Amino acid sequence: MHVVVNAATSADGKLSSRRREQVAISGEADFDRVDRLRADSDAVVVGVGTVLADDPHLTVKDDTLREQRREAGEPANPARVVVDSTGRTPLDAAVLDDAATTYVCLTESAPVEQRLDLADRAELVTAGDERVDLLRAFAALQNQGLEQLMVEGGGELIFSLFDAGLVDELSVFVGPTIIGGRDAPTLADGDGFVADFPELELADIERLDDGVLLTWRVADGAGT
Numbered sequence: 344m345h346v347v348v349n350a351a352t353s354a355d356g357k358l359s360s361r362r363r364e365q366v367a368i369s370g371e372a373d374f375d376r377v378d379r380l381r382a383d384s385d386a387v388v389v390g391v392g393t394v395l396a397d398d399p400h401l402t403v404k405d406d407t408l409r410e411q412r413r414e415a416g417e418p419a420n421p422a423r424v425v426v427d428s429t430g431r432t433p434l435d436a437a438v439l440d441d442a443a444t445t446y447v448c449l450t451e452s453a454p455v456e457q458r459l460d461l462a463d464r465a466e467l468v469t470a471g472d473e474r475v476d477l478l479r480a481f482a483a484l485q486n487q488g489l490e491q492l493m494v495e496g497g498g499e500l501i502f503s504l505f506d507a508g509l510v511d512e513l514s515v516f517v518g519p520t521i522i523g524g525r526d527a528p529t530l531a532d533g534d535g536f537v538a539d540f541p542e543l544e545l546a547d548i549e550r551l552d553d554g555v556l557l558t559w560r561v562a563d564g565a566g567t
């Protein structure tokens with residue numbers, strides 16, 4: 344399995360505003376790149392915080408890229424994965440439509456009612472007691488044939504994935520804006536590291552729109 348984390352941050356490292364409302368950080372060139380990255384993935388992964396804040400669809404937007412996937416014998420869109428401990432994904436969320444297969448990763452603590460409702464619209468993966476056990480959940484996804492995973496946030500999930508040693512590559516588009524706010528989500532939130540900070544190796548730098556795309560490899564990524 345290979346896990347790429349992709350995100351867009353403001354020049355001051357924020358993912359969105361303190362109201363957790365989406366900010367258009369990427370320009371057209373970066374959104375096109377994200378679309379190609381989705382098209383090259385078996386699944387696009389987000390945390391439920393991102394579903395609740397942005398209601399993303401997580402599909403491939405370019406017709407030609409979808410056609411190329413079909414010609415390669417793949418579904419037009421990659422699978423979608425929501426990491427959602429207690430089943431808070433709204434039943435009318437865009438990720439639960441029929442454009443692609445969706446996996447919702449839950450814990451034992453998810454109420455039966457939510458579980459039954461979500462089971463009508465998604466494949467359920469249960470791993471962990473209070474928070475999703477990401478190592479077990481990702482192993483279950485790999486068993487379903489999902490090898491190339493792209494994670495699109497948010498900051499809580501991204502921190503946990505680094506903490507679990509699951510990230511192989513990080514792409515960050517740093518855009519030409521300042522969002523500010525001590526409570527605004529950043530690339531990696533969670534509790535934060537105080538030792539054993541994950542080490543990154545710079546793989547590429549590219550100027551895109553009026554920002555910069557940084558591609559890092561994780562020194563001890565858990566890729567198999």
Ligand SMILES: NC(=O)c1ccc[n+]([C@@H]2O[C@H](COP(=O)([O-])OP(=O)(O)OC[C@H]3O[C@@H](n4cnc5c(N)ncnc54)[C@H](O)[C@@H]3O)[C@@H](O)[C@H]2O)c1
Nearest residue numbers: 350351359363390391392393396475496497498499500503
């Ligand atoms: N700029 C970007 O590229 C970008 C991308 C995605 C999201 N965002 C922004 O990020 C914000 C949402 O991020 P967030 O950090 O609030 O939510 P998130 O998407 O990271 O989801 C976190 C939630 O996932 C669940 N979860 C279950 N198991 C978990 C585990 N092991 N580790 C971590 N979470 C687990 C918990 O309910 C947790 O609250 C929104 O404001 C959104 O607009 C920005």
Ligand SMILES: Nc1nc(=O)c(N)c(NC[C@H](O)[C@H](O)[C@H](O)COP(=O)(O)O)[nH]1
Nearest residue numbers: 351366367368369377397399400401402
């Ligand atoms: N790459 C990127 N640049 C941004 O400037 C920004 N604000 C996001 N935010 C991520 C977020 O979750 C978006 O909502 C999904 O990228 C939308 O995906 P859809 O178009 O609905 O498929 N992502």
